[in-house]
Amino acid sequence: xxxxxxxxxxxxxxxxxxxxxxxxxxxxxxxxxxxxxxxxxxxxxxxxxxxxxxxxxxxxxxxxxxxxxxxxxxxxxxxxxxxxxxxxxxxxxxxxxxxxxxxxxxxxxxxxxxxxxxxxxxxxxxxxxxxxxxxxxxxxxxxxxxxxxxxxxxxxxxxxxxxxxxxxxxxxxxxxxxxxxxxxxxxxxxxxxxxxxxxxxxxxxxxxxxxxxxxxxxxxx
Numbered sequence: 001x002x003x004x005x006x007x008x009x010x011x012x013x014x015x016x017x018x019x020x021x022x023x024x025x026x027x028x029x030x031x032x033x034x035x036x037x038x039x040x041x042x043x044x045x046x047x048x049x050x051x052x053x054x055x056x057x058x059x060x061x062x063x064x065x066x067x068x069x070x071x072x073x074x075x076x077x078x079x080x081x082x083x084x085x086x087x088x089x090x091x092x093x094x095x096x097x098x099x100x101x102x103x104x105x106x107x108x109x110x111x112x113x114x115x116x117x118x119x120x121x122x123x124x125x126x127x128x129x130x131x132x133x134x135x136x137x138x139x140x141x142x143x144x145x146x147x148x149x150x151x152x153x154x155x156x157x158x159x160x161x162x163x164x165x166x167x168x169x170x171x172x173x174x175x176x177x178x179x180x181x182x183x184x185x186x187x188x189x190x191x192x193x194x195x196x197x198x199x200x201x202x203x204x205x206x207x208x209x210x211x212x213x214x215x216x217x218x219x220x221x
Contacts, residue, residue, distance in 0.1 A: 001202070003139050004110035006102040008039075010129035013061065013098035013122035018167065025092040029189040030059050030152050031122070032167040033214055034179075036102060040109055045117025047173040048109075050216035055104050056202065058150045058209050060190040062097035098122050100129070103139070103202070103211050110134055139202035139211070146201055146210045149193030153212050155184040161194045162186035170218050180218060 015028040015035060036057050041048050069092045072085040100122060104110060113120075113131050120129045152167070153160045169181030188194055201210040 001105070001139055001141075003103050003105050003137055003202070004107060005133075005135050005137050005204070006104070006110060006113050006131065007133040007135075008100040008102070008120060008122070008129050009132050010098050010122045010127055011096070012127050013095040013100075013129075014092065014127055015123050017165070023090065025090060027064070027093040027095060027123075028165065028187060029061075029064075029095070029163075029191070030150060030187050031057075031100065032185075033152065034168045034170055035123070036100075037170050037216070039100075039102075039120055040112060042118040042120060043112035043116040047220060048112075049220045050218050053104070053106055053109075053216040054213040055102065055109075055216055056151070056211040056213040057103060058101045058190070058204075058207065058211060060099050060150050061095040063095075064093060065096055066091050066093050068092075094127075098129075101204075101207070103204075103213070137204065137206065139204060141200060142203045142210055143197070143200040145195060145197050146199065147193045147195055148188055148199060148201065148210055148212060150188070150190030150209065151212055152185040152187050153199065155186050158186070158196070158198050160186040160188065160196055160199070162188040162192075169214075169216070173220065 015031045068089055071088050074085050075082050121127050122129045155164055164184050165187055167185050168179035171177040201212050203210050
């Protein structure tokens, strides 16, 4: 099967836990699906709709570090603030030398990354990333005793070993934005791959990794 492979890298990445707002900020070791779809939106410069699209991705990094970061806090009711900012210092975890590879069968998605409209970020606004390569490859289906790593997989029905975290698949194009498709995912770091026979995946011979393909069905909101 023919797929397009989009290779993205950066110096740092950080993917916030959805329910942690204040205090120490750890990072997920694999970006949520919503982050990857957000990258596609940034490259396209618009809210992208999906109808029976298949998208997979693989994520790896060299090391994890912790940095001190100055933040500014303001009081408000969720709609307005008093415009009085108070500085604070928090500890934030980050990933060093991240690499994200997106796989899609949709040529339009690959074309978006050839000339991105908005900056490509691996997390926060200072986690600027570069599109290193866009290529085509043939991928074969594999489903017997395969290893999955550097990805997230829906916990149900696959019940894959890994860190379990409720994550959204996408967000609406409204203000305020609303979560779409929030459900538990197994987060499997590239450092701790797991064996499974319950998943049908596609194999990338160049990287020697198996890619779980997410079925995406979100029309324009």
